[in-house]
Amino acid sequence: MNETLFLALMDPAGAPAHPLIFLVLGVVTFALHIAAVALLLGTLVLAIRGAIFSRDAYAQRLARPAAFTAKFVVGMVIVLGVAPLLFVQVVYDPFWYTSSMLSAGWTLAFLVLVLAGYLALYVFALANDEGGENAGPGLRRASWLVVSLIVFIAGGWVIHSLSTQLLLPSEFMQWYAPQGRVDPSGRALHYSSIPRLVFFLGLAFPITAAWLFGMRAYLLGSQERDGGYIDYLEMTGRRTAFIGGIVLLVSGAAWMLTLPASMQWFASSIWPWAGLVPVIFFLALPALQKKRRLCIPCNYGMFLMSIVMTIVLAALREVLRYGTLLQAAGYDAMQYKVNFDLPSTVIFFVTFLLIGGVALAYMIRLAWQAGRPQGAMTVSAGTERLGTAAVALLLAWVAGYFIIGIATITGAG
Ligand code: HEM
Incomplete structure (x- = not known):
């Protein structure tokens, strides 16, 4: 080669x-x-x-x-x-x-x-x-x-x-x-x-x-009256998590055992053992949820922790x-x-964190408020302001895109 x-x-x-x-x-x-x-x-x-x-x-x-x-x-x-x-x-x-x-x-x-x-x-x-x-x-x-x-x-x-x-x-x-x-x-x-x-x-x-654990907590927060449905979400979530832990353990082990020769260094290193941490977390997810089911923020925490493990x-x-x-x-x-290249690095992070961050915060806040009350929903003034800021930032970004682009082309010419 x-x-x-x-x-x-x-x-x-x-x-x-x-x-x-x-x-x-x-x-x-x-x-x-x-x-x-x-x-x-x-x-x-x-x-x-x-x-x-x-x-x-x-x-x-x-x-x-x-x-x-x-x-x-x-x-x-x-x-x-x-x-x-x-x-x-x-x-x-x-x-x-x-x-x-x-x-x-x-x-x-x-x-x-x-x-x-x-x-x-x-x-x-x-x-x-x-x-x-x-x-x-x-x-x-x-x-x-x-x-x-x-x-x-x-x-x-x-x-x-x-x-x-x-x-x-x-x-x-x-x-x-x-x-x-x-x-x-x-x-x-x-x-x-x-x-x-x-x-x-x-x-x-x-x-x-x-996600089911989070959904359960969300419905509890919005005064869902059907306790049977809440329990169904809980039990389905626990069963799914347990099956998932086994699937990951077995497929992960099979993956390591079938690595081609050029990747076998990985299987014999410390790294697959580090991979056991997320797999064990997923295996323990049903037990963790069972223990913390009354703590609503912990239900959401399970989802966040699952992302961290991913x-x-x-x-x-x-x-x-x-x-x-x-x-x-x-x-x-x-x-x-x-x-x-400082300008492109700055543009990337500003786009990613500011434009993306504000738009995402608006959508999450809106979705959150939509699920809370029973009946008609009213959007809070803070959410309205966040939405206006998200659109304004996006418009400013599009304008900036053309201004910088035209300046670069005419400057280069
Ligand atoms: C719903 C359909 C999709 C499924 C089921 C899917 C699934 C996956 C899976 C399983 C991997 C890991 C592959 C591996 O490492 O063995 C992967 C990686 C990746 N996916 Fe997707 N994907 C989907 C859609 C997309 C779309 C629409 C894009 C891009 C627009 C995308 C971009 C990528 C890229 C770039 C990687 C590799 C990233 C890397 O190597 O760092 N995927 N996807």
Whole structure:
């Protein structure tokens, strides 16, 4: 393998800030992405179960908010998927682009799959839009939820394959020209690891369980009168979390035992043991919830802690990638050439923290208030102000985008 080739493929312009920033942001945004993916798949399963397979009145009641949560979360999956895509392209560009070019047909198919899954969810939502998410008659056209679930899992498998292929640079030549004959079609997916895919998709169990605990607390706070439904959420959450802990433990162990030779250094290091911390947390989730069920903030805390544990897993996944490419291809992501660009770094963080932060705070606060009272909802003056600030900041950003763009172009000319 010609290792200098990979160095030559790095963007000669370099990264606009230290690569560590991109690695950390990549880990955090990937964790948020995969947590959103987990909630999407988990709520789809709950919705399908209640709408098609279960005669239990509570399971049927849960199907509607679960389906509407899935429709909302898919937007987060996409937005939070773009973020790690940007970061991985910056620090691992020689490997990411090679992997996606070697399977170019599938890279494009991924977009079609995500689009199809999203559309299927909307066909379902349009057939069930009366009465909002908590009311209305039984669900119609629920088979679209099944289509959506299958298509999203297929999309997850493709992106999984693309992000594991990049870890095997010694195979690139063989994949590009099998037996010496060049195959530029991009038709094949060359590598995937089922245990690894099951591990990441298996996060659907604990994350959805933690979401159910949060939902239980939310309904308690809004004076939900049906105690049987509250208990149903609690028990379903506990069962789901328990199954999830087992799935993660088994698939995680299988993943470590089936690592290819160039990644086996990871299995024999301390890192998989660190990975046991989140897995044990997920296994203990039902017991923790049982103990703390009367403490409403703790119910929300379970969800927050589950996200923190997902960040730990995402960090370990990054250690595997960083170490493998260092050993297999002599590629040190931390040594990426830096061409420090203050304006673009400032623009990025201002956009991310200020524009994104205020808009997100507005939406969360609004959703929160919408669920609190029984009957008609009144939006507080503070929330109104936050909404106005979010729109004003966005308009200022769009104006700034054109002003800076035009100034740059005319200045360069
Ligand atoms: C609903 C459909 C989706 C599912 C089920 C899904 C699932 C996954 C899974 C399982 C992984 C981990 C792969 C692994 O490391 O083995 C992953 C990674 C990733 N996903 Fe998604 N994903 C979905 C949608 C998206 C979308 C729409 C985007 C982009 C717009 C996206 C961008 C990414 C990226 C960039 C990574 C790799 C990040 C990295 O290597 O640092 N995903 N996704």
